[in-house]
Amino acid sequence: MGLTFRKLEVRxxxxxxxxxxxxxESVEPGLRIIDSCVLLGHARIDLVGLDSKDSLVLLALGFTANDEILLRVLDGYSWCLEYPDTIRRLYPKARTKVGRTERPPRVVFIAEATPDSFLRKLKQFSFPEVDCLRFLNLEVNGTAAVFFETV
Structure with a gap:
């Protein structure tokens, strides 16, 4: 019997x-979520995590990666750079320094659709580490599954 796939709707x-x-763990091995729906300055960041090296990771989620999500993350990222002591107080397990050098957070965008225009704009920003993933919520032989693809 072959595999049957069906796309599940995300509401x-x-x-x-x-x-x-x-x-x-399917997004990135060793990544763990430590906070959700966080205000960093005036920017709402959907999820905050620590990667396998305990670096801070800002995750922005959406149905479509668009200008709003990009500007929201840019605002939150900038706030992290401007207030590193506050970030260290909020997330004491995060490695925010390497020696005396501040270590900026990583950025991860996760959306169902990622238009080429978003990727073009994203390249113009100077995030040292950024990942963009597309997700697909599926049912495989009656079992729910989620698939992540690097864009």
Missing amino acids: DLREIESLITENV
């Missing part, structure tokens, strides 16, 4: 957040 952002949180 809201909180459902995307749950999919990511429950399947975080």
Whole structure:
């Protein structure tokens, strides 16, 4: 008997957040979620995590990667750079320094659709480490699964 696939509908952002949180090892081995729906300055960051090296990771989620999500992350990222002491207080397990040098957070965008225009704009920003993933929520032979693809 062959495999049967069916795309499952994702209805809201909180459902995307749950999919990511429950399947975080599929996003990146060693990544763990430590906070959600965080205000960094005036920017809402959907998920905050630590990677396998305990670096801070800002995760932005959406149905479509667009200008709003990009500007929101840029604002939150900039706030982290401007207030590193506050970040260290909020997330004491995060390695925010290497020697005397501040270590900026990594950025990860996760969306169902990632238009070429978003990727072009993303290249113009100077995030030292950024990843962009597309997700697909599936049912495989009656079992729910989520698939992440690097864009």
